[in-house]
Amino acid sequence: xxxxxxxxxxxxxxxxxxxxxxxxxxxxxxxxxxxxxxxxxxxxxxxxxxxxxxxxxxxxxxxxxxxxxxxxxxxxxxxxxxxxxxxxxxxxxxxxxxxxxxxxxxxxxxxxxxxxxxxxxxxxxxxxxxxxxxxxxxxxxxxxxxxxxxxxxxxxxxxxxxxxxxxxxxxxxxxxxxxxxxxxxxxxxxxxxxxxxxxxxxxxxxxxxxxxxxxxxxxxxxxxxxxxxxxxxxxxxxxxxxxxxxxxxxxxxxxxxxxxxxxxxxxxxxxxxxxxxxxxxxxxxxxxxxxxxxxxxxxxxxxxxxxxxxxxxxxxxxxxxxxxxxxxxxxxxxxxxxxxxx
Amino acid sequence: xxxxxxxxxxxxxxxxxxxxxxxxxxxxxxxxxxxxxxxxxxxxxxxxxxxxxxxxxxxxxxxxxxxxxxxxxxxxxxxxxxxxxxxxxxxxxxxxxxxxxxxxxxxxxxxxxxxxxxxxxxxxxxxxxxxxxxxxxxxxxxxxxxxxxxxxxxxxxxxxxxxxxxxxxxxxxxxxxxxxxxxxxxxxxxxxxxxxxxxxxxxxxxxxxxxxxxxxxxxxxxxxxxxxxxxxxxxxxxxxxxxxxxxxxxxxxxxxxxxxxxxxxxxxxxxxxxxxxxxxxxxxxxxxxxxxxxxxxxxxxxxxxxxxxxxxxxxxxxxxxxxxxxxxxxxxxxxxxxxxxx
Numbered sequence: 001x002x003x004x005x006x007x008x009x010x011x012x013x014x015x016x017x018x019x020x021x022x023x024x025x026x027x028x029x030x031x032x033x034x035x036x037x038x039x040x041x042x043x044x045x046x047x048x049x050x051x052x053x054x055x056x057x058x059x060x061x062x063x064x065x066x067x068x069x070x071x072x073x074x075x076x077x078x079x080x081x082x083x084x085x086x087x088x089x090x091x092x093x094x095x096x097x098x099x100x101x102x103x104x105x106x107x108x109x110x111x112x113x114x115x116x117x118x119x120x121x122x123x124x125x126x127x128x129x130x131x132x133x134x135x136x137x138x139x140x141x142x143x144x145x146x147x148x149x150x151x152x153x154x155x156x157x158x159x160x161x162x163x164x165x166x167x168x169x170x171x172x173x174x175x176x177x178x179x180x181x182x183x184x185x186x187x188x189x190x191x192x193x194x195x196x197x198x199x200x201x202x203x204x205x206x207x208x209x210x211x212x213x214x215x216x217x218x219x220x221x222x223x224x225x226x227x228x229x230x231x232x233x234x235x236x237x238x239x240x241x242x243x244x245x246x247x248x249x250x251x252x253x254x255x256x257x258x259x260x261x262x263x264x265x266x267x268x269x270x271x272x273x274x275x276x277x278x279x280x281x282x283x284x285x286x287x288x289x290x291x292x293x294x295x296x297x298x299x300x301x302x303x304x305x306x307x308x309x310x311x312x313x314x315x316x317x318x319x320x321x322x323x324x325x326x327x328x329x330x331x332x333x334x335x336x337x338x339x340x341x342x
Numbered sequence: 343x344x345x346x347x348x349x350x351x352x353x354x355x356x357x358x359x360x361x362x363x364x365x366x367x368x369x370x371x372x373x374x375x376x377x378x379x380x381x382x383x384x385x386x387x388x389x390x391x392x393x394x395x396x397x398x399x400x401x402x403x404x405x406x407x408x409x410x411x412x413x414x415x416x417x418x419x420x421x422x423x424x425x426x427x428x429x430x431x432x433x434x435x436x437x438x439x440x441x442x443x444x445x446x447x448x449x450x451x452x453x454x455x456x457x458x459x460x461x462x463x464x465x466x467x468x469x470x471x472x473x474x475x476x477x478x479x480x481x482x483x484x485x486x487x488x489x490x491x492x493x494x495x496x497x498x499x500x501x502x503x504x505x506x507x508x509x510x511x512x513x514x515x516x517x518x519x520x521x522x523x524x525x526x527x528x529x530x531x532x533x534x535x536x537x538x539x540x541x542x543x544x545x546x547x548x549x550x551x552x553x554x555x556x557x558x559x560x561x562x563x564x565x566x567x568x569x570x571x572x573x574x575x576x577x578x579x580x581x582x583x584x585x586x587x588x589x590x591x592x593x594x595x596x597x598x599x600x601x602x603x604x605x606x607x608x609x610x611x612x613x614x615x616x617x618x619x620x621x622x623x624x625x626x627x628x629x630x631x632x633x634x635x636x637x638x639x640x641x642x643x644x645x646x647x648x649x650x651x652x653x654x655x656x657x658x659x660x661x662x663x664x665x666x667x668x669x670x671x672x673x674x675x676x677x678x679x680x681x682x683x684x
Contacts (some may be wrong), residue, residue, distance in 0.1 A: 060478055119371060287407055
């Protein structure tokens with residue numbers, strides 16, 4: 001993979017000269033492609049064939065404080081989030097992560113207490129997802145950087161890639177959306193929320209959860225034709241599956257959290273905007289064979305999760321939202337990194 | 343592993359409050375240890391058992407421009423060096439790296455040409471060592487950061503760890519020392535060198551090579567009892583093996599490059615200091631069963647390398663240098679990161 005996660009086109013540029021997408025495109029242009037790559041560039045994880053259809057699954061993702069850590073997030077939470085970000089991609093592929101390596105960039109201003117919190121947060125995240133941090137290195141850097149590499153193994157045919165969605169498949173998600181963008185607006189823009197929903201919305205940002213149990217349970221059903229996590233928001237994730245699978249979508253039941261509807265009403269925001277174009281969310285976005293729906297639903301219920309149908313895969317390469325008989329286009333955009341908001 | 347590479351005690355502190363060694367110690371204190379780790383914390387790579395005594399070997403190491411990139415080193419060279427740094431640890435363990443993931447931190451000031459050079463440098467390094475870059479991610483950061491994760495597989499009993507040296511084993515290296523510290527002194531402190539050795543010394547810094555062929559050839563001989571690369575300098579590497587193997591050393595033939603002797607003479611420096619306490623070198627430092635010396639030497643010659651005997655492993659836990667019958671203590675120190683020189 002070259003993770004296109006968090007790439008919202010040139011609008012999401014972190015460089016004044018070059019966007020993230022352009023950086024990746026430029027780098028990739030100069031890389032020789034490994035023959036017989038089991039997972040193509042552009043999916044959430046990378047793989048290497050270790051024999052008998054067994055794959056080594058590897059993934060790296062870097063947390064940088066200035067773009068990934070909103071105000072109000074503790075160092076412990078940031079370290080734990082670095083784990084969740086990476087595990088979420090394993091969850092989306094249906095692969096159990098087993099070991100984690102950590103590369104740290106530590107600013108000189110960081111004190112012992114903060115370093116302790118990094119250790120504790122990494123361990124908490126790792127153990128939460130049944131894995132261990134087994135090594136790493138540390139360096140001086142201007143930003144706090146927590147770059148993780150995660151490793152696991154999988155049988156080739158159990159992998160849930162982005163590319164298998166077929167017209168007629170059902171589209172589903174593992175939870176409600178919009179909470180994190182609402183939470184970020186509270187943390188970043190000081191928007192208001194009544195006490196009873198404030199904590200719920202803010203916690204969705206500070207304490208995200210990867211849907212690992214759900215992803216592992218689903219991978220065993222063989223019901224899933226395509227899968228991605230929603231760390232770049234629902235709309236962006238749908239477009240990524242559409243692109244990789246060469247299909248379109250008709251979404252007719254947006255998974256809006258009721259707390260998000262209330263937050264939107266109070267702050268005069270569009271709940272659809274919060275739901276579709278958020279990010280920093282770690283639900284799974286899935287396409288499912290229609291005759292396997294029941295099996296998928298049962299598998300996910302057994303691990304305490306939810307499978308919410310939100311629409312259908314279409315042959316026509318459009319991403320459409322249907323509300324009261326009217327159709328609207330779903331745009332390929334999502335949450336932008338913190339620094340681009342400054 | 344938690345790489346203790348480039349950790350020269352608190353003296354090498356990158357933090358005004360906390361040294362690198364202390365950062366690692368603090369983080370590790372809070373990590374649950376994975377049961378049955380095939381390679382203990384502290385060696386150069388980490389491992390995970392994937393069945394039938396096959397190990398997945400993983401390693402991460404981060405290059406940060408302000409501490410790892412001296413003046414005169416191009417972006418292309420820095421990207422290639424990031425590969426060499428990581429491959430060198432695989433070489434020391436006798437493991438073939440197969441795929442590389444890249445996590446980039448890109449400052450906003452970096453232009454397209456520089457990003458292209460990163461892509462080219464990464465690819466050049468990867469292909470030089472028979473491997474491919476198969477994925478990664480990119481982020482905005484204040485420093486240029488090239489964090490690599492390397493993956494390979496190995497049979498458990500072919501691994502060359504730090505911990506197997508026995509009294510009576512021979513100590514050997516794969517090349518001459520002192521060149522990189524001389525080169526760094528030219529680049530950083532503007533020390534002088536005659537034209538005929540200038541390029542040789544400076545190139546040793548700008549274009550380092552990992553001894554991968556040598557490491558792989560040696561791992562097949564079963565002659566090696568302990569191995570480490572010398573990225574922190576010869577003295578430091580010897581002390582690391584001594585600590586992991588609970589042995590000592592008597593070094594009686596220092597592998598000083600003749601160009602280093604000349605450079606030292608011209609600049610009134612101690613050639614022993616340059617040879618023992620350098621760094622950013624990627625030779626292998628090895629201990630070898632005496633009755634297997636010939637076999638090891640032949641294996642390494644077949645791949646075009648050299649095996650230079652420099653001393654013996656001792657039961658007494660001291661690291662000693664013998665010159666003209668006099669014994670001197672070898673201190674556990676080495677090259678310090680660029681930023682600590684400022």
